[in-house]
Amino acid sequence: MRTKLHQVGRRLLQALPSVFGVVVISFALTRALPGDPAIYFAGAMADKESIEQVRIALGLDRSWLEQFFIYVGNLFKGDMGLSLSTGQPVLQELLTRLPASLELTFIGLGLAVLLAVPLGILAATHPGSWIDHVCRVLVTAGVSLPTFFTGLFLIYIFYYLLGWAPSPLGRLDILYLSPPTVTGFYTIDSLLARDGETFISSLKQLILPAFTLGLFALAPIARMTRGGMLGALSSDYVRTARANGLARATVLLTYAFRNAALPLLTTLGMVFSFLLGANVLVEKVFSWPGIGSFAIEALVASDYAAVQGFVLTMALLFVVVNLTIDVILTLTDPRVGLDD
Amino acid sequence: MRRRDFLKTAGAVTGASVLPFLKFLPAEAAGRSDTLVVVAGQGINSLDLHRKGTNRPSYQVTVNIYDRLVRFGVTELKDGSLSYDSTKIEPEVAESWTTSKDGKSLTFKISPKAKFWDGSPVTAHDVKWSFDRAVSLGGFPAVQMKAGSMTKPEQFVVVDDMTFRIDLPKPSKLTLPDLAVPIPFIINSKVAKAKATEKDPWATEYLHKNPAGSGAYKIARWDPGQQFVYERNEDWALGTKPGVKRVIVREVPSASTRRALTERGDADLYMNVPAKDAKEFKEGGKIKVSGAPIDNCLHVLGLNLKHKPFDNKKVRQAIAFALPYKEIVEAAAYGRGKPMYGAKEMTPSTIKWPQPFPYDTDFDKAKALLTEAGFGKGFETTLSYNLGLADWQEPTALLIQEALGKIGIKVTLDKIPGANWRTAALVKKSLPMHLENFGGWLNYPDYYFFWAYKYGHLFNSSNYKNPEVEKLVDETLHMSVEDPLYAANVMKMISIAFEDVPRIPLYQPYLDSAMQKSVEGYASWFHRQLDCRTISKA
Numbered sequence: 081m082r083t084k085l086h087q088v089g090r091r092l093l094q095a096l097p098s099v100f101g102v103v104v105i106s107f108a109l110t111r112a113l114p115g116d117p118a119i120y121f122a123g124a125m126a127d128k129e130s131i132e133q134v135r136i137a138l139g140l141d142r143s144w145l146e147q148f149f150i151y152v153g154n155l156f157k158g159d160m161g162l163s164l165s166t167g168q169p170v171l172q173e174l175l176t177r178l179p180a181s182l183e184l185t186f187i188g189l190g191l192a193v194l195l196a197v198p199l200g201i202l203a204a205t206h207p208g209s210w211i212d213h214v215c216r217v218l219v220t221a222g223v224s225l226p227t228f229f230t231g232l233f234l235i236y237i238f239y240y241l242l243g244w245a246p247s248p249l250g251r252l253d254i255l256y257l258s259p260p261t262v263t264g265f266y267t268i269d270s271l272l273a274r275d276g277e278t279f280i281s282s283l284k285q286l287i288l289p290a291f292t293l294g295l296f297a298l299a300p301i302a303r304m305t306r307g308g309m310l311g312a313l314s315s316d317y318v319r320t321a322r323a324n325g326l327a328r329a330t331v332l333l334t335y336a337f338r339n340a341a342l343p344l345l346t347t348l349g350m351v352f353s354f355l356l357g358a359n360v361l362v363e364k365v366f367s368w369p370g371i372g373s374f375a376i377e378a379l380v381a382s383d384y385a386a387v388q389g390f391v392l393t394m395a396l397l398f399v400v401v402n403l404t405i406d407v408i409l410t411l412t413d414p415r416v417g418l419d420d
Numbered sequence: 421m422r423r424r425d426f427l428k429t430a431g432a433v434t435g436a437s438v439l440p441f442l443k444f445l446p447a448e449a450a451g452r453s454d455t456l457v458v459v460a461g462q463g464i465n466s467l468d469l470h471r472k473g474t475n476r477p478s479y480q481v482t483v484n485i486y487d488r489l490v491r492f493g494v495t496e497l498k499d500g501s502l503s504y505d506s507t508k509i510e511p512e513v514a515e516s517w518t519t520s521k522d523g524k525s526l527t528f529k530i531s532p533k534a535k536f537w538d539g540s541p542v543t544a545h546d547v548k549w550s551f552d553r554a555v556s557l558g559g560f561p562a563v564q565m566k567a568g569s570m571t572k573p574e575q576f577v578v579v580d581d582m583t584f585r586i587d588l589p590k591p592s593k594l595t596l597p598d599l600a601v602p603i604p605f606i607i608n609s610k611v612a613k614a615k616a617t618e619k620d621p622w623a624t625e626y627l628h629k630n631p632a633g634s635g636a637y638k639i640a641r642w643d644p645g646q647q648f649v650y651e652r653n654e655d656w657a658l659g660t661k662p663g664v665k666r667v668i669v670r671e672v673p674s675a676s677t678r679r680a681l682t683e684r685g686d687a688d689l690y691m692n693v694p695a696k697d698a699k700e701f702k703e704g705g706k707i708k709v710s711g712a713p714i715d716n717c718l719h720v721l722g723l724n725l726k727h728k729p730f731d732n733k734k735v736r737q738a739i740a741f742a743l744p745y746k747e748i749v750e751a752a753a754y755g756r757g758k759p760m761y762g763a764k765e766m767t768p769s770t771i772k773w774p775q776p777f778p779y780d781t782d783f784d785k786a787k788a789l790l791t792e793a794g795f796g797k798g799f800e801t802t803l804s805y806n807l808g809l810a811d812w813q814e815p816t817a818l819l820i821q822e823a824l825g826k827i828g829i830k831v832t833l834d835k836i837p838g839a840n841w842r843t844a845a846l847v848k849k850s851l852p853m854h855l856e857n858f859g860g861w862l863n864y865p866d867y868y869f870f871w872a873y874k875y876g877h878l879f880n881s882s883n884y885k886n887p888e889v890e891k892l893v894d895e896t897l898h899m900s901v902e903d904p905l906y907a908a909n910v911m912k913m914i915s916i917a918f919e920d921v922p923r924i925p926l927y928q929p930y931l932d933s934a935m936q937k938s939v940e941g942y943a944s945w946f947h948r949q950l951d952c953r954t955i956s957k958a
Contacts (some may be wrong), residue, residue: 116839128879129558130563165475166463166465166644167473173644177642216509235680236680243684247681247686248672249681250670254457254668254670367674380808
């Protein structure tokens with residue numbers, strides 16, 4: 081165990097250069113954007129003089145190098161700057177928006193795993209059967225339907241026509257106020273506050289967007305499960321297990337699935353990171369106050385501090401997710417070591 | 421724990437994002453006649469309009485929670501819609517005002533009925549502090565104040581506690597209407613000064629999140645990125661008491677979702693509806709659409725005189741004769757645009773602005789003019805448009821591309837992201853052919869010409885330069901509309917614009933809003949934002 085901890089520590093240290101690289105690159109890239117934030121934020125009627133005033137107020141009249149050192153210095157103080165497009169400190173924006181995106185992504189991914197893994201296993205054990213075809217259709221649909229379309233389609237059916245779903249107004253319906261912040265996940269926070277009503281409401285708001293995301297994430301997971309299972313089922317060890325007369329469930333789950341789960345876990349890590357950044361369209365359609373829509377708006381407005389903050393957060397998240405996946409892999413598969 | 425108690429404690433914990441007036445939204449109030457639910461595409465980013473970087477949607481906060489010295493009246497249009505009236509200026513904080521004989525100073529008597537939210541009376545000191553702030557902080561507020569000839573704090577004089585005077589370098593018709601735009605709002609200077617620091621003498625950090633005003637509504641809650649809530653100021657005595665007690669403005673970025681919410685009846689009011697949805701709401705009959713052409717605003721095709729061959733007047737006229745005006749109004753504006761083509765005379769007969777230009781789709785004439793100019797074989801150029809306004813600019817650009825192809829002009833389309841648009845089109849003025857829309861807040865033709873036809877001015881993206889226009893605009897801008905020269909000068913300006921067409925008007929756009937049938941009293945404003953003071957719910 082001590083060596084494991086040591087390994088995790090070393091892994092974290094290895095991440096430091098890449099985080100520093102991200103800080104430099106995000107800084108340079110935002111400056112390379114074609115827009116001029118001073119002109120953008122000076123407002124509709126601003127003349128040359130007022131644009132210059134804004135430029136000086138934003139510190140954009142200084143040299144890049146100077147700006148960079150100020151930025152890094154502030155980062156060490158935990159100050160990520162002020163987002164001009166939303167008027168809030170970037171740190172605060174990220175702290176309120178990241179949980180919103182994470183909550184949605186976790187639930188969407190959870191739904192996808194719950195659906196895709198059994199589906200993939202069934203498809204692999206019965207290749208060519210109707211369940212295999214269902215799996216194929218779902219996977220194709222999930223990949224080829226753009227998320228905003230799925231989102232709008234679900235809203236149209238379940239909200240507009242049937243009236244079953246609550247209004248797509250973000251994390252809570254108009255009636256409810258956000259629960260006191262502990263984790264930033266409304267479902268957890270409302271439970272912590274023992275407020276069942278808000279919990280139900282936040283869960284209801286989550287269903288459609290999470291399903292939209294889930295459908296999108298379904299495809300890679302189901303495919304990886306199916307592929308991995310097919311490979312494992314035709315392997316020698318499964319044949320041996322069968323020949324030895326082990327129970328079907330044991331063969332499938334202990335021998336085949338445990339081996340098939342390795343590539344699946346790696347895929348899950350990728351899908352998770354990808355979903356977190358790519359659910360902008362779902363956020364837009366469901367008015368979800370998440371991190372994706374924040375980043376896009378910041379990018380469009382050349383809102384430097386916000387873009388840098390977003391890129392940095394995502395980079396850190398990627399590091400954490402990859403590390404977590406690696407750790408889980410070593411735990412599930414003794415063949416994998418962190419030093420590989 | 422009971423829901424209500426819980427919510428009370430919840431407010432105390434969330435702290436910064438919740439403002440002190442309201443800790444919870446009584447659940448039973450939503451959906452009732454005293455609560456209005458509004459959906460908007462973009463959220464606000466500040467409660468202080470004087471702050472740098474404050475976005476357009478935030479203007480509405482200023483309109484509803486602060487008072488100004490004067491305001492514009494509201495009038496009923498022919499189709500029953502309500503709209504602001506640029507010719508009617510009514511008292512707000514000022515109960516009366518007088519102009520000195522030489523027209524160089526305006527004196528306002530402050531109404532004793534004007535009270536800040538904390539109960540203290542609005543005084544001339546507050547007005548002066550607020551106006552000083554508007555001209556001192558720079559940026560857009562300073563530019564807008566300058567339009568009314570107000571540039572220095574020395575111009576604002578406290579005569580006594582309840583009398584306030586503005587001194588002007590020369591008399592101007594623009595000063596009084598400029599006091600009714602959102603910018604010169606009146607702040608409770610005692611509260612603000614208490615929060616001012618040496619580095620921040622105008623308390624921008626404090627007022628950014630904590631308004632201190634006297635207006636008909638207060639901000640009860642602001643959850644950035646999600647919603648904000650207005651609550652009626654029951655003590656407001658400067659006008660008819662607003663009809664709704666609480667207004668919830670929810671941020672809903674997707675236009676399709678906004679439409680679904682409106683049709684399902686979960687939203688009462690949907691501001692700034694795209695023309696296509698407005699048309700379909702109207703045809704559907706279940707949702708009421710109220711809209712008016714935006715005063716002093718035109719969607720135009722700009723031709724940049726710094727790029728050949730647009731320096732040739734004949735080429736510009738040829739293009740003006742080749743544009744598919746009718747199709748543009750139908751396909752890009754879905755009929756929600758006032759035609760600006762087809763006038764018969766090359767000289768205007770009225771000073772009405774905007775008015776139709778003497779051009780219409782006539783390819784023969786266009787070809788003849790092009791040949792005369794020496795471009796009978798046509799030429800190649802690019803047409804740039806703003807992706808942020810793609811809903812009308814994209815179809816318009818495509819129609820223009822097709823039509824100009826018929827007279828031999830090969831057009832390549834160039835899409836520019838919204839954030840880069842201002843730099844390219846208005847500041848560098850580097851786009852040869854482009855779509856542009858400018859609307860002047862102050863409804864005078866000469867004001868439009870000042871911004872859009874004077875050389876070097878922001879919205880003159882065509883680099884148009886005509887000494888006669890320069891002279892006419894300078895002479896007319898501050899002139900009273902009663903001046904005998906005024907009408908003649910304006911008509912002269914318009915006829916030059918007819919003749920030279922550096923900007924070819926396509927149509928005058930509408931500002932449309934959709935609402936439930938129970939919503940009454942909605943009016944369109946020049947600032948294109950929601951003024952909830954006149955609204956009531958049946």
